[in-house]
Amino acid sequence: MFLYNLHLAWLSIKRTPVLSALMVSAIAIGIAICMTIITVYKLMANDPIPHKSNIIFTQTIDLRSASPDDDPNGPDHMSYQDAQNLLKSDIPSKISVHYQTVAVIKSEDESVRPFRSRVRPVTADFFSLFETPFLFGNQWTADDEDSLQQVVVISRALNLRLFGGINSIGQQIQVAGRFYKIVGVLDDWTPTPRFFELDGGAFSETEGAFIPFSLVPALELRKSGGSTVCHASETKEGWQGFLTDECTWLHMWVQLDTQEQQEQWKEHLDNYVKQQKELGRFPRELNNRLHSVMQWLEFKRVVNNDYIMLLGLAFMFLGVCLFNTVGLMLSQSLRRRGEVSVRRALGGSKLTLFYQHMVEASVIGLAGGALGLVLAQAGLAGVRSLYRGFDLLTQMNWQLIAITFGLSILSSLLAGLLPTWRICQLAPAQYLKTQ
Amino acid sequence: MLTLKKVSKSFRTDLVETHALRSLDLTVDEGEFVAVTGPSGSGKTTFLNIAGLLETFTSGQLILDGEDVSNLSDRQRSIIRNQKIGFIFQGFNLIPDLNLYENVEVPLRYRGIKKAERKERIENALENVGLIGRMKHIPSQLSGGQQQRVAIARALAGEPKLLLADEPTGNLDSLMARQVIELMENINDTGTTIVMVTHDAELAHRAHRNIHIMDGEAVDMEQVLSMSQHQRASKTASA
Ligand SMILES: Nc1ncnc2c1ncn2[C@@H]1O[C@H](COP(=O)(O)OP(=O)(O)OP(=O)(O)O)[C@@H](O)[C@H]1O
Ligand SMILES: [Mg+2]
Numbered sequence: 001m002f003l004y005n006l007h008l009a010w011l012s013i014k015r016t017p018v019l020s021a022l023m024v025s026a027i028a029i030g031i032a033i034c035m036t037i038i039t040v041y042k043l044m045a046n047d048p049i050p051h052k053s054n055i056i057f058t059q060t061i062d063l064r065s066a067s068p069d070d071d072p073n074g075p076d077h078m079s080y081q082d083a084q085n086l087l088k089s090d091i092p093s094k095i096s097v098h099y100q101t102v103a104v105i106k107s108e109d110e111s112v113r114p115f116r117s118r119v120r121p122v123t124a125d126f127f128s129l130f131e132t133p134f135l136f137g138n139q140w141t142a143d144d145e146d147s148l149q150q151v152v153v154i155s156r157a158l159n160l161r162l163f164g165g166i167n168s169i170g171q172q173i174q175v176a177g178r179f180y181k182i183v184g185v186l187d188d189w190t191p192t193p194r195f196f197e198l199d200g201g202a203f204s205e206t207e208g209a210f211i212p213f214s215l216v217p218a219l220e221l222r223k224s225g226g227s228t229v230c231h232a233s234e235t236k237e238g239w240q241g242f243l244t245d246e247c248t249w250l251h252m253w254v255q256l257d258t259q260e261q262q263e264q265w266k267e268h269l270d271n272y273v274k275q276q277k278e279l280g281r282f283p284r285e286l287n288n289r290l291h292s293v294m295q296w297l298e299f300k301r302v303v304n305n306d307y308i309m310l311l312g313l314a315f316m317f318l319g320v321c322l323f324n325t326v327g328l329m330l331s332q333s334l335r336r337r338g339e340v341s342v343r344r345a346l347g348g349s350k351l352t353l354f355y356q357h358m359v360e361a362s363v364i365g366l367a368g369g370a371l372g373l374v375l376a377q378a379g380l381a382g383v384r385s386l387y388r389g390f391d392l393l394t395q396m397n398w399q400l401i402a403i404t405f406g407l408s409i410l411s412s413l414l415a416g417l418l419p420t421w422r423i424c425q426l427a428p429a430q431y432l433k434t435q
Numbered sequence: 436m437l438t439l440k441k442v443s444k445s446f447r448t449d450l451v452e453t454h455a456l457r458s459l460d461l462t463v464d465e466g467e468f469v470a471v472t473g474p475s476g477s478g479k480t481t482f483l484n485i486a487g488l489l490e491t492f493t494s495g496q497l498i499l500d501g502e503d504v505s506n507l508s509d510r511q512r513s514i515i516r517n518q519k520i521g522f523i524f525q526g527f528n529l530i531p532d533l534n535l536y537e538n539v540e541v542p543l544r545y546r547g548i549k550k551a552e553r554k555e556r557i558e559n560a561l562e563n564v565g566l567i568g569r570m571k572h573i574p575s576q577l578s579g580g581q582q583q584r585v586a587i588a589r590a591l592a593g594e595p596k597l598l599l600a601d602e603p604t605g606n607l608d609s610l611m612a613r614q615v616i617e618l619m620e621n622i623n624d625t626g627t628t629i630v631m632v633t634h635d636a637e638l639a640h641r642a643h644r645n646i647h648i649m650d651g652e653a654v655d656m657e658q659v660l661s662m663s664q665h666q667r668a669s670k671t672a673s674a
Binding site: 001004011012014015338339341342343344345346347348349350351352427428429432433 | 480481484487489490509510512513514516517518522524525526528529530531532533541542544545546589593
């Protein structure tokens with residue numbers, strides 16, 4: 001019966017091509033708008049590292065000066081000296097301190113012109129904490145880091161640019177004038193949102209070169225993009241001065257596997273701040289906070305309220321499209337009365353005919369979904385071209401495609417409900433006389 | 436085969452209530468070929484629709500093939516329509532997008548008959564009405580007489596016990612009408628009970644029996660004659 005109804009649906013769509021096309025487009029447009037916005041929303045609200053997002057944390061410690069400041073939240077970043085001090089703790093299973101800078105990269109191959117690229121000084125734990133995938137090689141060791149080895153991990157894109165994508169482990173490149181030995185090449189890695197470094201956009205890609213954080217004092221590579229806030233009234237001279245200033249600029253994440261570790265870490269932070277107070281730092285009251293990944297994304301409002309409103313509007317628009325479809329289906333069902341009456345006379349029950357027309361509505365919905373998917377791709381391309389840094393957000397996965405078809409079939413069934421119900425309620429005798 | 440006991444039907448619109456049938460009593464025996472006649476608006480179509488379970492009625496009792504079918508659900512009524520009753524309408528009522536084969540197939544689909552048997556029945560039915568060669572045509576490519584023959588084939592394919600025809604020849608010229616009526620007589624010869632509404636006195640004569648309906652009641656012919664005389668008399672009196 002299903003295949004038969006499918007055949008009948010096809011015949012009926014063929015009979016009124018214009019009306020059918022209008023219904024399909026009405027659904028497609030509504031679906032496309034909805035799916036464009038849902039796609040962006042879903043990725044915005046995505047858990048970027050689901051299997052461990054509740055055991056990795058970032059912390060804020062409030063080193064602001066005593067001057068009255070309404071914001072109850074301390075700075076998002078860590079100062080260099082606090083990061084250095086906290087790095088010594090062995091409470092967390094892993095600690096990553098990192099920031100982003102830009103430097104000129106040169107290959108030994110003369111044919112590759114030097115170019116500016118993102119460079120991230122990171123602690124060795126960065127790779128295992130965030131579970132970066134390696135295409136070749138591996139991260140550097142803690143020994144490399146302690147002994148100030150000039151080693152580098154490069155992104156897949158950088159490897160492609162410098163070496164045409166071959167295994168480049170052991171090769172040398174110059175970063176900001178110094179030679180580094182390549183120990184690892186990352187595979188594609190796009191945590192969305194990029195929770196560990198919201199500076200520079202939560203939806204940007206992470207590529208470039210990664211070098212040991214222990215080299216920072218010697219390198220004088222200032223942070224590029226994102227915020228650096230200095231909280232003392234006076235600042236000291238030079239790079240070494242900057243590193244000991246009350247300036248917050250570093251990202252710091254820790255992995256705390258157990259509840260116990262988490263408690264210990266909080267206590268450690270409190271003790272640390274108390275101890276620093278004795279040295280005349282941290283003039284404010286104790287204001288330390290620990291945020292898990294999702295807490296941090298929410299705290300930083302990665303999904304903002306405007307966007308939630310937009311989502312509501314998109315669904316309202318889909319509703320308007322559905323009302324249109326209901327109207328079109330009603331007008332179509334009027335000219336169907338004759339056929340429905342004949343079918344009733346020949347033994348089709350109300351239920352049988354209801355089923356037949358619902359199958360037809362789903363076919364319309366399916367077609368609307370397919371067209372909507374195409375339009376949504378165009379919509380997403382539009383979002384990409386309008387807003388930089390949305391590249392990662394504007395890709396649909398199979399799950400979103402399934403949602404598209406589910407939503408469009410649901411829509412068309414909803415739209416078809418009233419017209420179908422009405423046509424099945426007809427007294428068949430009335431429309432048999434005239435045809 | 437078919438018994439109506441004091442069946443009444445009234446249509447209620449916003450303002451007026453029309454009594455289409457008033458306490459109609461009527462019996463059709465198995466194997467009969469009955470013609471139903473009567474003036475326009477007397478309730479013939481209404482009677483046929485009620486007999487064919489296409490319409491409900493206000494009061495009374497309807498017995499079909501020995502079974503009281505007065506108060507059945509939509510589903511049960513549909514099953515009976517599908518299995519026991521065939522319809523032929525004045526306006527043919529073929530489904531325009533379906534070809535002849537598919538049109539005849541409709542009642543068999545609803546009955547859930549398997550593909551091979553469907554094919555056999557459809558081909559037999561179309562053979563019977565002489566249209567087997569045009570199986571793939573759609574209704575609009577046929578003449579009126581041919582369309583009505585397809586409608587008959589559609590009714591026949593289900594092998595109904597009761598065939599209800601509402602002015603089956605009303606839209607046809609006399610030659611076509613004769614072909615159709617001959618076809619129906621053949622069907623009746625195989626044992627199918629036929630109730631046919633007609634305005635055509637000649638066709639009505641070919642039936643075994645005539646039932647005359649006036650103002651929603653069955654009347655016997657003698658009474659009719661005297662009544663029409665009486666009416667004529669009263670009209671001249673009032674003039
Ligand atoms: N759906 C309806 N709503 C209201 N009144 C109706 C309806 N169907 C029929 N009637 C009325 O019921 C009466 C009987 O109608 P019916 O169609 O049975 O007449 P008929 O004998 O078949 O006439 P004709 O020979 O012209 O076909 C008429 O007065 C008609 O107006
Ligand atoms: Mg009539």
